[in-house]
Amino acid sequence: MQVTMTVNGTEYTREIEGRMLLVHFLRDVLGLTGTHWGCDTSNCGVCVVWLDGEPVKSCTVLAAMAGGHEVRTVEGLANGAELDPIQEGFRQCHGLQCGFCTPGMLMTCRALLDKNPDPTEGEIREAISGQICRCTGYSSIIRSVRWAAVHEASSAQEEVSAQ
């Protein structure tokens, strides 16, 4: 079957099998290997991408279901050489070690900050509770999100005062 979807702002049309998972479509067909595959049961969250702005586990979404929709992956986070504040937060606060869960974590945390620009520790824990990180023990991920929240708030304030 033919599927057309927008991924990170670019429209792609590809011929695929109806059973193909979105994670495999992104990785194997489009070559966007930043999104990972980890468990098949929606427990680990290394495959999280956005579907129309909502984080979803792409190992349990058929590529066909994303047809006509907008997908955003980790490759679509940075603006050229400039990291998104959530990426910079993870860098500053050692929010990643092996880096395998990181793309999914980044997508979930970006979505959290978009909805809730000043999340508490508890809200961050809740937001990432569908995802597993074996390396960091989560504290540094929570700090990373807080770092991004604080920096986004201060740069927003700078913009306001500049105007």
Add this chain to the structure above:
Amino acid sequence: MTTTQDAKLTEFEDNDQKPVGFGRMLRKEDARLLRGRGRFVDDVQLPGMLHLAILRSPFAHANIVSIDTSAAEASPGVKAVVTGETLKGLGLAWMPTLSNDVQAVLATDRVRFQGQEVAFVVAEDRYQARDALELIDVEYEVLEPVVDVRKALSPDAPVIRTDLEGKTDNHVFDWETGDEEETNRVFASADVIVKEDIVYPRVHPAPMETCGSVADFDPVEGKLRLWSTTQAPHAHRTLYAIVAGLPEHKIQVIAPDIGGGFGNKVPIYPGYVHSIVGSIVTGKPVKWMEDRSENLISTGFARDYIMRAEIAATREGKILAIRTNVLADHGAFNGTAAPVKYPAGFFGVFTGSYDLQAAHCKMTAVYTNKAPGGVAYACSFRITEAVYLVERIVDALAYELQIDPAELRLKNFIQPEQFPYTTKTGWVYDSGDYEPTMRLAMEMAGYDELRKEQAEKRARGELMGIGIAFFTEAVGAGPRKNMDILGLGMADGCELRVHPTGKAVVRLSVKTQGQGHETTFAQIIAEELGIPPADIDVLHGDTDNTPFGLGTYGSRSTPVSGAAAALVARKVRDKAKLIASGMLEVSVADLDWVKGAFQVKGDPGRSVTIQEIAFRAHGAGDLPDGVEGGLEAQICYNPSNLTYPHGAYICVVDIDPGTAEVKVRRFIAVDDCGTRINPMIIEGQVHGGLTDGVGMALMEMISFDEDGNCLGASLMDYLIPTALEVPDWETGYTVTPSPHHPIGAKGIGESATVGSPPAIVNAVVDALKPFGIRHADMPLTPSRVWDAMRGQATPPI
């Protein structure tokens, strides 16, 4: 010694101290990983690449009567179907394990655990390969499995390893350490003896990236390139040469980015060999990537020790001796990853951090119809089991003597002046100063106030527990005189080259799986040579481009390879000094090293930087007599001893009396890993290990039903902590340098995995004190805690 609590990262500052050497430095590897530009094995795409899927046994124990592959071979996209019989013809049906046993690459005669590899399919895409698996028709004759490890040596137990000539039982090995007679003598005259049966259940490292490989055999060059999820690329290359008969120089093993290892990626798994065979058979590159269930049911498990622990003491609380009897479940093939002379790994450190009069351990290992393994799950070889044993039994002694567990430990520590300290099982602890570490943890926890709070809560019927663990680890295997894996000595090579403009490249034999080697090793070179870390490239994970060494596991990278890096930099510095003496026209004796430059003694204005020296080393003009051009060196470092990091952990739990759910409220970890290279990375390593500890103590277990079906075959059944199950970690440190390590560093990667389970279990048992509980086994799930509260605590296996 410095003792301090780690500073919390602030929300506002740039967290990079930009050190030229040791200090908090942001990681070099993050740039690619944050952008989705890491390159993991499953990201490797080669032209014409095929995909491989493995058919696994649904039974724990069964004879293979017949295999019909004809329908699978006719399935769309299928390029090859390979069975054990095919491999037998090639002499590849069996391969050596890391413990000198053999393991089936594909089963020929019978299957010996659920999930064992029976056949594989190579097809054009992953979906077609899996489709074809469904079409392979295997007829099995189901046999009685050996599931209960306690019955494995019963005379009527079915013999599992019929492939081993003359094998008439399921016995793997007996092992003993310490002095039995002396230990029994001390026990006979002791005031108090406390005994507990303690189980360390089977668990699984379960890294987020499963295992896999891409094999590309070029028949014209005769060269095999293998991208593989391996923690030990060089050791694997040599083993492939031995297994497959390929010449070693024609094998290139590449470990690209690795999504966590924790010991799971130390062994060679049949799937790696399948991909090699698949590529040779089809003439195309072949990718194998296991799914999560395959990872959990077939790759290296950890622990699975059933231990009887006994401790002897005086009535006043002086610990005299410890003895233990262990029954070890090694699964169907002995795949334990440990130095050859150490079949039980470094379990001998069960004497802990205490000054004993005697100790003895007797162990028996057996085969069962379960997956092979016995890898370290983020611990040095079997240290986790040893530390759990001693810290649990010491707590049981405190319970019996009604002494505070902190006080009991403080009373029995090996004293600083006793180091180097030889334990009653023969381990030589290099350095340690335990009391300040313990005191700092107690201070950070507010130990006395916690005990007060607990007393008040107990009076109200609330269940609050405070658990302590104090550990000494033995990491950094190891001296080649007595440590090797399959005959390969456990030394590590390192090569350093300084380019003409003063930038450098360092090549390592070890391989990061998230530990941050690209940063840490640049910092070690920077500390020694004064070249900024940003100007130093760290290459690792490719056997064609790095020196030989045994890889990253057992917290050995910093103790062994880190030492190699420091020493190779010193070799370069020595050469730089000769060149500097020529440049400054003074004798080498008249030069002082100030980080990054040599200057003339008494005349600091006359100096040359390492960068200037590098250019001169490659430039025009004469060099001093006998000095070759270039600025580079190589080394193979053989450690003289292991390093022995230690730590004091305190855990606070609350248990809901209505649901028996355990909540870890606080966790204080004070670690001493000697010299600290990058505090940020150290803290991260500790955090990760503490989370593993919560998993093992409260959630994780690979169990089996009576037919040998694995009950932990997905992440729905094998529970790993999420952000909701763990607290915000509180960490601190003391610094007791290793006397024999060039920079005084000890391993840190696994301390927290080792130290946290006993702290958590001790806290839970402490909370349950009102119920008269002295011991309860992991995992302390609500149902198991509930049983314990009702006086019905049972072992998990």
